[in-house]
Amino acid sequence: MLESIVFSVLNGLLYGMLLFMLASGLTLIFGMMGVLNFAHASFYMLGAYCAYTISSYTNFWVALIVAPLFVGFLGALTERFGLRNVHKHGHVAELLLTFGLVYVIDELVVLIWGQIPVDYAIPPSLDFTLFTLFGTSFPAYRGFILCVAILMFVAIYGLLVRTRVGMIIRAALSHPEMVGALGHDVPRIFTLVFAFGTGLAGLAGVMAGNYYITEPGMAFSMGPIVFVVVVFGGLGSLGGALAASLIIGLVTTFAVSLNYSIADLLAGIGLTLGNESIVGGLAHIDLSRIGQMLPYLMMVLILIFRPRGLMGARES
């Protein structure tokens, strides 16, 4: 039991940190620019594919630096030639633009890299066992992921939340033209923020692409859950995103490893339920099968009872 709890915590933390890598960029963009970047997970996928291509010519460490930069550059182009033009039509238009981009990016990835998963592997220098616990080995690459995620948190926190850039962008959300009239180059700042946010997604892709699998469906499978994290944590709140990532990481992991149903719990206190009635049938469903629904349920509940999310400063 202890063993499985320890591992669930470790696994949950790791999954949570990976979620956070994606969520941090989305939080920045979402929270600061008000843009719901539906294509965020697509940039994440681009990061993984670019890292694959770059590392096949050079090595993983070069890819770790270059791929996020390149993805950030693509993000900058997206902002400069896409989002900026639709900004005047409001957030819905921006959101729809990124929504359309999902189709375009995902198809381009297929066009360039094909439909078969690519062989993007963990670098040999990180492919060893860090330590062994209860007979299960803990790979070094996981430790590396944890480190990078923590570094990312610190860096973003120092770089943005505590400087004026954040303030200027929040101001620009209400009256961009006035921010310009006060002497700030709003468009450039927007471009930089979007580039930075997508660059972070790219970095997450570099880190996760080899840990998981680099294939054209990876964006689609990651997209919705990242949204849940960002909303759950509270728009624009980096701390919230971190907390939400960890909570959702842990919850989904525990739901899997604690393979019980409500009926089992009731049986534990001496109640038995047949599974003929609807209630009984519901109660017999394993927690692990509900697991995939839990994050969404959590999101809906938090939005109903606390619309600004876990730590959000304002109502979305």
Added chain:
Amino acid sequence: MSDALRLAGVHKRFGETPIIRGVDLAVAPGERHAIIGPNGAGKSTLFNLISGRYTPSEGEIALHGKRISGLAPHQINRRGLSRSFQITNLFQNMTVFENLRCSLLWAHGYKYSFWHLVGRQAALNEAAEQWLERLGLTARRDVLASLLTYAEQRTLEIGTTIAGGADVILLDEPTAGMGLAERDHTMAMISEVTRDKTLLMVEHDMGVVFELADRISVLVYGQIIASDTPEAIRANAAVQEAYLGEAH
């Protein structure tokens, strides 16, 4: 009991900060009452309390003797109290006519009906047309509210406030930002359309205040320091010092 509007011991705090600090006020039916006071004294906040946008931290507000504090804005509105906004607040993507018609719907008893066609409700449309005329906006009937000039928007703002048929009207700085000519025009319009109604308004323009109001209350730092006829207020030394300054 017969007061159109009555505030008793109303307090409002935002977090720790008290903004309204014990306001008692009675407005008789048919009275035109003005509230003046320095910036940030809490005039708009008082309006927000009365109209239900905020709930008082303490105290009670009654409309025609019935308690309204704690009700939602739409419930208060249905009991016959309507307000305008300091910063114009219209249905920007609807035409002038539609704006007015929308403000008439509830009063005409349509509620959320989805079985009446608004275009076929003669009484409703007629009433809306009449309001257009009274406001002098007939020529602009089918223009989107967002395309009106500032003065026209203010006029429509007041029109939408009054059209619903409420008998207690709250106007927040109705002439702010208007030129002299528009101001006179608006004043005339206001006094015309609120003839049999109870009017409570906030204004910084002393000309307007002294011309229109029967009584004036002076709100300073969340408290009413004087409430009297215009002449008496003008003469009041405390008011002179707290609000009017040397200019007047």
Added chain:
Amino acid sequence: MSQSQTARGALLWHIGIWALFALVIAVLPYIFTSSSSISMMSQMGVFIIFALSYNMLLGEAGMLSFGHAVYFGLGGFFTLHAIRAVNDGVWSFPLELMPLVGGAGGLAFGIIFGSISTRRAGVTFAMITLGIGSMVESSANMFTDFFGGESGISGNRVTDVTLFGFSYGPSVEVYYLIGAWTVIAAVAMYLLTKTPLGRISNAVRDNPERAQFVGYNTTIARFIQFSLSGFFAGIAGGLFAIMFEIMTAPNVGLVQSGAVLLMTFIGGVGVFFGPIIGAVLVTYMHTALSGFSEGWILYFGLLFVFMVMYAPGGIAGVLCVHAAPWRAGHLWRLLPGYLLALVPALLAIAGLVAVVEMGYQLSLAYDPSSPIDLFYMEVNATSLLSWLVALLVLAVGIAGVLGAARVVRARWAEVNRSMQASGAKT
């Protein structure tokens, strides 16, 4: 007197338009007779209803929903279960009215989920709908009796219980059933915009705060509108179920919800008939384009991005911009500019298509070096020359479009000026 005359004129005009709409629906199967086009047109009808019901939220009440397929899909499931019940002899209900079962299901769940989600507005509302949509989709795995697991629920629409004696086996009969419902539902939704509820929904969309101060509870207004929209989505779902005789979990899912958002937006949210255009166009692209090219998703995505950037009012929005010059009789003055733009635009599209198709040929094809048929030419994707030519065509096209755009803009300025001048006179 004159007012009632214009009112009658307007009424006749409206009846005329809808009669024409019905007539077109009735005549189409005589023009497009193949069974695949009948089935495509049937789908169009279904999606017209679905998109219009979506626009009741997005366009009319300003509610951006990412989970509208829930009501569509559940409506379909209910209908199919009802049809199965009729086939099993448990129940008797005419097939023609089966969509009402779907409507009732959509309405019921619209009421349930609406009472939760419409308490909030804006992005919060959107996220709640996203959450509910995902939850319902994943719950399909748990309630396999109702959703039928991954193979879904299927049934046989030929039930013996009908009003008009058709069997509804042949797809043409189903087409006319769908067509009739399309007209009924579209007219109903059109009239709905003209009711107090419709107006208040607009008001709530524009300025919820003010709506409260004219006596309306914005939550209730949104809630009623949401529930009714669920009703129509359910009708669409019911027809969908009758048409395909199968419902699967993805029908309640996010992809389907996204699709209706795309349709509605591409058609145009600002005008009532916008979603109709969107539904027809997107359904056509979805079925036809995916047959022509592997890259249909890419084309579709590009079209959508293009629309968002340059025609945020959708196709209907583009049409409406031309209404004023048309009425003023100036439309012809814009034509030369458009014609001028047409040629390079076609060139640019051709170039783009060539590039994309050759790309797919290279990366996915059965045999990359086999020639592909492009614009009645045989093109070899492995030759550098064809890439150069395609890119050149694309570049020339884009440059031409940019140039022509300047002309078009100048023409527009001219037309605006003369419209203003004549407007000032009257």
Added chain:
Amino acid sequence: MVNANMLEVKDLHAYYGKSHVLQGVDFNVGRGEIVSLLGRNGVGRSTTCKAIMGLVAPHGTIHFDGESVAGLKSHQVARRGIGYVPEDRLIFSGLTTKENLEMGVKKVGAQARWTLDDAYRLFPRLAERADVKANLLSGGEQQMLTMCRTLMGDPKLIMIDEPTEGLAPQIVSQVGDFLLKIAEQGISVLLVEQRLSIAMRVSHRVHVMGHGRIVFEGTPADLEADDAVRREWLEV
């Protein structure tokens, strides 16, 4: 060559879509001078400011401190040293009062003539409300905030559009004093006003606008004397 005028506007035109709002505006503002733009509602005074600021596309010549600023982006104009206080205030609603003021600062750390403390001293009310979200401020407080926000950017010329709107009479006269004080520091002021009284009190020169053009130019005393202009263009 040092130009005597801080701001020179020649034959300035501007359009909103189809409507030709500014139809050739000419005027200038000297160093340390307070110049008022008067006129009825809708004659285009605010549009003049916006055109100078680059918020509306200007057609014509605008020279600031000897350099042309026509056609620049508004942040570039602002960096050259023009400050703008818009009539609709444009408070940043997500930020606190203090953050709004900080938004005005263009370069952090540079030796500024105007500091937070100056702003608080001028309007103590702002100090009291420093950590409140600015959209919750009262109308008058917001007006004070916008003026100070612009000053934080150390402008050489400040354009103020209807600063006294919604202010209590007592504060109005404070604003007048405030304008005189900043002019003393060598900052030029372009004041767009509705209220004749304050404009006449503080201005060195006044311009009256009508139909998108300047129709009168002179000292306040000249305007005082010219009944015809006042009646025709100002309706007093």
Added chain:
Amino acid sequence: ADDTIKIGYIDPLSGPFANVGDAGLKHFKYLAERINADGGILGKDVEIIGYDNKSSAQESLQILREAADEGVHYVTQGNGSHVGGALVDGVEKHNRRNPDNRMVFLNYAAVDPALTGEKCSFWHFRFDANSAMKLQAITDYVAEQEDIKKVFLINMDYSHGQAISRIAKEMLKEKRPDIEIVGDVLHPVGKVKDFSPYVSQIQSSGADTVISGNWGNDLSLLVKAGSQAGLDTDWYTYYAGGLGTPTALGKAGAGHVKMVTEWQENLVEDYDAPELREILEEFEQRYDGIEFYYLRIKTEMDMLQKAMEEAGSTEPLAVAQALEGMTMETPFGTVTMREQDHQLLQPLFISTFSEDYPKYDSEGTGIGWVMDAKLEAADTAVDSVCEMKRPSS
């Protein structure tokens, strides 16, 4: 009037499963080309028309109509039993409503036993062993492995996985009552990114063998997570050889992963099959990176050809009647299209993914499949509940 025999290929050609659909299409096209090069069937060329069903059952029904319009009388599909089920149903209804324009559905990979069980249809023929049969093969083999003591079942949470979990328990209990089932987990389809929690469960259960019907990423991620955690169990799978999976598995799978299939390339080393060797080499050369994976597609095409030639016509009813009960020789033995339920009985093989492979590695990974055991066609048979309704004319 038709001078070609059109076969409609209905599978995903876009979206997440496009890679698999595309590979299948290439198999068909290639094999059709070979037939045409030999003079076609009854003098007619075979034409394969690819239709993209976007993995959707509804979409597939729509396509069915389209295909009927275009004179297609034979459709084939494989990816997803839910689509297969819809097509069985759709073809059945179509043939009832359009008796003069009938269609036959040739299923090359949808393995839900129900398709030849309670849902069986005269117009449907399955050329892949269904999942119960594959499980029969696995459990037969497992039963012979003395050192297997503890088995863990992990499957995708939908009918395919659920069926495996159910049937595996029954079969193991019967064949090796001493084997303990130490875990039986169903996980969401395609949603799990990190299988570590599941691996922890396997690890703590002390299992020595895992049986899984997972496919695609759900299999690769599972095995990878296991190898990273140092899990030392054998994996008995259905689809480890599926397109892209060997690449994704990489070294993580070597030595541990087994699969049950009707074919893998190295079988040509064990058996004398010159024609197959030629096919696999030509195919691989032609489609760089894609391997000849579906022997059953060749079986399908060969049997279709034989049936048409026997019937002397390409008319669907006659061909379907000829297919019923047909037998055919292959290099691995005789295959039979069982008359009762239209399920093909064919030999199955258990193979291991190993760095020590005879000749052909998989997807250039340097790891290939090695045969462990062969199960004769007759031994794979599992009883069917099918009560076939045959058309009267």
